[in-house]
Amino acid sequence: MNTVIVGTQWGDEGKGKIIDILSRKVDFIVRYQGGSNAGHTVVTNGREYIFHLIPSGILHKSKICCIGNGVVIDPAALIEEIKGLASCGIRVDNRLKISPLAHIIFPYHKVLDKLRESKRAHKIGTTGRGIGPCYVDKINRCGIRVGDLINPRTFREKLKDNLKEKNEIFKKVYHHPGFNFNLIYKEYLHYGEILSRYVYNISALLNRAIVEKKDILFEGAQGTFLDIDFGTYPFVTSSSSTAGGSCIGSGVSPIKINKIIGVAKAYATRVGEGPFPTEFAPAFNKFMREKGSEFGATTGRPRRCGWFDSVMVRESILLNGITELAIMKLDILDGLKIIKICTGYKYKGKVFKELPYELEILAKAKPIYQQVPGWKDKISGIREFKRLPNRAQDYILRLQDILEAKISFISVGSSRDEIISLQVFRKQLD
Numbered sequence: 489m490n491t492v493i494v495g496t497q498w499g500d501e502g503k504g505k506i507i508d509i510l511s512r513k514v515d516f517i518v519r520y521q522g523g524s525n526a527g528h529t530v531v532t533n534g535r536e537y538i539f540h541l542i543p544s545g546i547l548h549k550s551k552i553c554c555i556g557n558g559v560v561i562d563p564a565a566l567i568e569e570i571k572g573l574a575s576c577g578i579r580v581d582n583r584l585k586i587s588p589l590a591h592i593i594f595p596y597h598k599v600l601d602k603l604r605e606s607k608r609a610h611k612i613g614t615t616g617r618g619i620g621p622c623y624v625d626k627i628n629r630c631g632i633r634v635g636d637l638i639n640p641r642t643f644r645e646k647l648k649d650n651l652k653e654k655n656e657i658f659k660k661v662y663h664h665p666g667f668n669f670n671l672i673y674k675e676y677l678h679y680g681e682i683l684s685r686y687v688y689n690i691s692a693l694l695n696r697a698i699v700e701k702k703d704i705l706f707e708g709a710q711g712t713f714l715d716i717d718f719g720t721y722p723f724v725t726s727s728s729s730t731a732g733g734s735c736i737g738s739g740v741s742p743i744k745i746n747k748i749i750g751v752a753k754a755y756a757t758r759v760g761e762g763p764f765p766t767e768f769a770p771a772f773n774k775f776m777r778e779k780g781s782e783f784g785a786t787t788g789r790p791r792r793c794g795w796f797d798s799v800m801v802r803e804s805i806l807l808n809g810i811t812e813l814a815i816m817k818l819d820i821l822d823g824l825k826i827i828k829i830c831t832g833y834k835y836k837g838k839v840f841k842e843l844p845y846e847l848e849i850l851a852k853a854k855p856i857y858q859q860v861p862g863w864k865d866k867i868s869g870i871r872e873f874k875r876l877p878n879r880a881q882d883y884i885l886r887l888q889d890i891l892e893a894k895i896s897f898i899s900v901g902s903s904r905d906e907i908i909s910l911q912v913f914r915k916q917l918d
């Protein structure tokens with residue numbers, strides 16, 4: 489069984505926790521897009537792990553974790569992550585495999601990311617990790633890949649070629665001194681040496697695994713509305729964070745994917761700029777941000793918070809072909825008097841039940857809400873759906889109705905075991 493996990497909102501839905509839980513049942517876990525802009529948090533035995541590049545399944549000792557061709561790799565960040573895991577007693581040798589086709593992030597990508605951002609009239613609020621500029625080079629066919637990094641001669645040639653053009657642009661357009669070839673060459677050659685032991689033909693590995701009836705979990709980063717095509721462009725990331733990205737970014741055929749699990753928060757959050765129709769007013773935003781610890785796992789930036797937007801999540805279900813949903817952080821809604829669910833938008837007298845693609849409409853539309861009463865009790869200790877307060881059950885059932893999709897997981901706390909899961913839950917609903 490090959491399963492894709494995707495974010496259905498703007499990232500930070502809690503994908504890390506679902507991946508961690510499902511990793512137990514699979515043999516391979518694969519990251520297929522994005523880079524160290526992602527921040528996937530897993531809490532286990534009171535310890536918090538934040539992953540940026542390595543699939544969060546690495547915490548399960550016997551699993552093989554792959555970084556596919558679709559990912560952009562900051563080698564320093566990756567090595568840091570490997571070391572961090574080693575210091576917690578988690579060894580990745582023989583379990584971490586990196587595609588030679590994945591592109592490498594260089595210092596000039598990170599600097600350019602920040603320079604572009606500072607000059608933009610409408611800021612995106614990028615993570616500054618060099619993601620966009622690295623993907624630009626990939627599409628522009630001048631990128632440098634993992635396979636190049638471990639071949640000193642090719643690497644020298646490609647880096648020289650890149651710096652020649654880039655340094656001129658840095659100097660003339662951005663009044664930046666540019667980058668020294670020798671410094672980068674030496675630094676990155678060293679990274680190449682460290683990483684070479686992990687380089688592996690990922691598509692061959694995964695396709696062989698499929699023949700052997702092994703199970704694969706594809707770990708999406710970011711969320712549907714940060715997708716380069718279907719997101720709230722230009723306030724998006726530079727990769728395909730929808731389910732299709734799993735095939736392009738790993739070399740596995742779409743015909744081999746069996747299941748797509750969408751992850752959604754019980755409310756909504758967004759980091760960075762861009763339209764957010766259901767965003768709370770400032771005071772309530774601050775209250776919910778603190779209640780939900782909504783601060784970016786990568787940049788530490790405060791996340792913007794809002795009500796659950798079913799128009800967007802319904803669109804996500806379509807775009808990704810989601811077969812089941814995980815609803816995360818339901819416990820954060822504990823103690824609220826009322827809870828709202830957005831079911832449409834109103835703009836210039838017109839009602840939208842489907843997501844409008846014109847950014848202006850999305851930015852200015854007024855959400856149409858259904859209201860449900862909240863519950864008082866704390867729900868973190870609950871492991872069975874029928875033990876949830878009636879109003880919490882009603883909220884989940886209402887979501888399921890509106891979304892016309894099955895909910896298979898409900899997260900009621902940050903820790904690995906604070907989850908109400910499929911087997912118990914499904915039987916009660918069907």
Ligand code: IMO
Binds near residue numbers: 612709726
């Ligand atoms: P995970 O995997 C939330 C956002 C940034 C910015 C926009 C573009 O943890 O869900 P980029 O640096 O990618 O060019 O920034 O995308 N963004 C994320 N927001 N979670 C993420 O990843 C994100 N990755 C990028 O805040 O608005």
Ligand code: MG
Binds near residue numbers: 525528784
């Ligand atoms: Mg994140």
